[in-house]
Amino acid sequence: MKKSKVGRSTKEGENAPSFAKSRASPSDVPQESTLIKASESCTEKNVSMDTRLSDMDSNLGGWEDDLATWSPSVWITQTQVSETRMEKAQAWETLALEAQARIALQPKPSVTELSTVTPLKQESLQLVKRMSQKSSEGFPPRLLWSSKVEYLLALMGYMVMPSGILRFVTCWVHKGSCNFFIAYILMLLGIGIPLLFLEMAVGQRAQQGSMDLWKNLSPWFGGVGYSMVMVCFISNTYLNVFNSWILFYMSHIFYFVAPWEKCPLQKNSSDFDPECEQATSYTYFWYRQTLKASDRFEDGGQPSFSLGMFLFLSWCLICAFMVSGIKSIGKILCVLMVVPYFIMICFLIRTLSMSDTEYGLKYLLVLKVASIFDLTMWCHAGIQVLFDIGLGFGPIVSFSSHMHDFNNCLADAILLALFKILTLLLSTPVLLSILGFWATITTHHCCKRNTKKLITLIAQGILPPEVEPPDLQNNPTTVYNSWLNSLPPPLRSAVLNIVPECNIQKQFLKIEDTPRFLFLIFTEVISLLPGSAFWNVLLFLLLLGLGLCSNLMFMLGNILALQDTFPFCRRQPRMLTVCLSMAMFLCGLIFIQPSGIYYFSLLTDYWVAGPIMVIIICETLAVAWAYGAKRFLEDMMVLLGRPIFPGCDWLWRFVCPVVLLALLMSIFAYLVQGPLVYMAWDSSTSKEVARLFPEWSLILIAGLSVFVLLPIPAYFAYCLTLGIPFRATPSHNLLTTKEASEDILQGYKTES
Numbered sequence: 159m160k161k162s163k164v165g166r167s168t169k170e171g172e173n174a175p176s177f178a179k180s181r182a183s184p185s186d187v188p189q190e191s192t193l194i195k196a197s198e199s200c201t202e203k204n205v206s207m208d209t210r211l212s213d214m215d216s217n218l219g220g221w222e223d224d225l226a227t228w229s230p231s232v233w234i235t236q237t238q239v240s241e242t243r244m245e246k247a248q249a250w251e252t253l254a255l256e257a258q259a260r261i262a263l264q265p266k267p268s269v270t271e272l273s274t275v276t277p278l279k280q281e282s283l284q285l286v287k288r289m290s291q292k293s294s295e296g297f298p299p300r301l302l303w304s305s306k307v308e309y310l311l312a313l314m315g316y317m318v319m320p321s322g323i324l325r326f327v328t329c330w331v332h333k334g335s336c337n338f339f340i341a342y343i344l345m346l347l348g349i350g351i352p353l354l355f356l357e358m359a360v361g362q363r364a365q366q367g368s369m370d371l372w373k374n375l376s377p378w379f380g381g382v383g384y385s386m387v388m389v390c391f392i393s394n395t396y397l398n399v400f401n402s403w404i405l406f407y408m409s410h411i412f413y414f415v416a417p418w419e420k421c422p423l424q425k426n427s428s429d430f431d432p433e434c435e436q437a438t439s440y441t442y443f444w445y446r447q448t449l450k451a452s453d454r455f456e457d458g459g460q461p462s463f464s465l466g467m468f469l470f471l472s473w474c475l476i477c478a479f480m481v482s483g484i485k486s487i488g489k490i491l492c493v494l495m496v497v498p499y500f501i502m503i504c505f506l507i508r509t510l511s512m513s514d515t516e517y518g519l520k521y522l523l524v525l526k527v528a529s530i531f532d533l534t535m536w537c538h539a540g541i542q543v544l545f546d547i548g549l550g551f552g553p554i555v556s557f558s559s560h561m562h563d564f565n566n567c568l569a570d571a572i573l574l575a576l577f578k579i580l581t582l583l584l585s586t587p588v589l590l591s592i593l594g595f596w597a598t599i600t601t602h603h604c605c606k607r608n609t610k611k612l613i614t615l616i617a618q619g620i621l622p623p624e625v626e627p628p629d630l631q632n633n634p635t636t637v638y639n640s641w642l643n644s645l646p647p648p649l650r651s652a653v654l655n656i657v658p659e660c661n662i663q664k665q666f667l668k669i670e671d672t673p674r675f676l677f678l679i680f681t682e683v684i685s686l687l688p689g690s691a692f693w694n695v696l697l698f699l700l701l702l703g704l705g706l707c708s709n710l711m712f713m714l715g716n717i718l719a720l721q722d723t724f725p726f727c728r729r730q731p732r733m734l735t736v737c738l739s740m741a742m743f744l745c746g747l748i749f750i751q752p753s754g755i756y757y758f759s760l761l762t763d764y765w766v767a768g769p770i771m772v773i774i775i776c777e778t779l780a781v782a783w784a785y786g787a788k789r790f791l792e793d794m795m796v797l798l799g800r801p802i803f804p805g806c807d808w809l810w811r812f813v814c815p816v817v818l819l820a821l822l823m824s825i826f827a828y829l830v831q832g833p834l835v836y837m838a839w840d841s842s843t844s845k846e847v848a849r850l851f852p853e854w855s856l857i858l859i860a861g862l863s864v865f866v867l868l869p870i871p872a873y874f875a876y877c878l879t880l881g882i883p884f885r886a887t888p889s890h891n892l893l894t895t896k897e898a899s900e901d902i903l904q905g906y907k908t909e910s
Contacts, residue, residue: 300365301484302560308488309561312714313574315491315707316553318498318581321400321673321762322546323704326582327589328671329542333535335524341539343579349817350543351575352809353774356781357549358567359794361558367722368555368715372777376784378877378884381869382776386552387719388866389769393551394712395742396761398476399749400673401705402469404698406448407677409468411694452752453841455760455851459752469746475706476713477739481732484560487714491707498703501696502584508693509591517662518594522587537824540817541767546578550770550777553715560718564797596683597666598635604660605638606630611657621656625649635662672759674837676701713738759836760851764829765859769866771822776870778818782810784885 303309329338364371369383450462479490509515529535548554558567609627616626628641638660642650669675684693717735720727727734749758781790787810791802834851877884 311491316711319708320704323585325671334529337529345540345543355571357554358558361555362563367719368552369723375780379780381873384869390551395745401472404702405468408698455756461747461750465750473739473743494707498700501700514598515591515594518590550773556715556718601662602634605634608657775818
């Protein structure tokens, strides 16, 4: 055997693939003469295998140069090679191939890029350490997404929450229509895409769970991951209650006549239900009966047994889908994502062909220049962008950490933002047309009801004959309002004192970004359509598909974070899924008690925005200032092998922190400027009324916010006590492992 030369050039790396064929094994032990020569060669070098391994930490730079001339036979100095040393030799060989692949594939770095390569030399050391740790602990290797399509489907499913779509349409109607959309696009470009790229890049670069990787960025922000997991857990707990409502409604759509399409009379002492007789809409009464809602937030009671069964069923579905983790979630998402979008297209075709939808569709083209300068609209647009993308909850970081670290995450972030815009542009016309149809039909009924009542009062002599309304056969709203406005002021006031005003604009602007409104309006509108049973089925399949997609991704984010942090969670992944689902089910029972809907509103309307905004701000500071935005982008440039948009540095360091702080201040101002209000059902009047949350509810959301955010200041105090610097030093570099060494080797072979 010829002695290896240390000074061999990198061009001789063309023979590197042959190393894969020369791995030592007990059956391929060389002859005694060969062993003697190898031993003599090692003696001449004065470096044994054990010495090389011990010097690896202190001589990393020289070690990587030696990789180009390393041969497995040099290490074989004995006839019997232990299994431990065999594994180390194979690890060294893999690292050699990776190093040669980087040299062969990557262009020659410039002077400014040479400084970015030095931190990556520590990858080899980290890989050997982690391989030995895995072999000693007996844990399975880190799972990666089987394909990029499944990875993107998971992120898309995470971003299609039904509540987010309804909230966007509500802001479109109330905050300036096209003006809000312009502000939304600018916020998406200014903070949405950069922060989405930040979370994806951090996960890919670290190849760690969302609870641990922030410690590597900067120990000061080590608590961010723990806050993420807690907020994700609480959010998933109450969001899945939405799916239980859908399942409850679906259990009644196969009746000959849906219960919410008729007055559900219930016998009492008077043999009829006065609430139903006085209710203006049967859907409101049915919704109240469904949730067994109390009249006040303070009213307690036991959880509803019927809703509890469907809540348990919804968690069973999520548990069944999640039992195999990321191995099977991609196939499930192919169904759960395709079916809702197909149904949405069917609804778009159906609603656009309906009459009386023009009033809603005209809001697609409304543009008010004055509202561009409304700061409230910009704040709503920014908050909407952050929640639509799902930043701060943790699943994006967890999903990206199971993707190859050389994946082009910047292109993925742009693709996901485009997908979100297309989803909103598809769903907005559907919702606006349905809202326009609902407002038009409701106003028509209001005019006819007023006309009938006025004629009765005239016949009774209560009103003079001069106020007799005209015939409302054609276009009732226009004819009725024209007649009412033509009356003398005294007579018009007398009429309005007896009957309500029928205004289509006020009716249309009643839209709210709450699940309550979504159930009420859609079920009421669909009950007026021909073949309402068929459209009811499609409606609830649409809502259930989107709801399960988002809840599955929240659940997967929690599971991956726990498995990456706690070793015992990796040993029994199915048991972890079952236990976590059961814990969330038990916590969700609070939302199906009589006052549960009000707890749901309290968390969604007044709680979740604050902690999420604080977490996103800490994420940005950890990357942009603690670790260094320029340094992080240079690391990503080396991994991706291509330049990154240079404006990301400026956006992360200056634009995003300033905008996020402004949004956080707007949230605090919204919470303190007035009392917290919720809509409740008043049994005495059979109407919805606005009530104030009690003072102790403020203490509840404040205490919950402090609880989930407590790890962040705790880590701050810990670092201050030990004198740990804010900015990460080279010893705290963000390390990564090349789990996909086979892909690199294959690329190297192709290039060779």
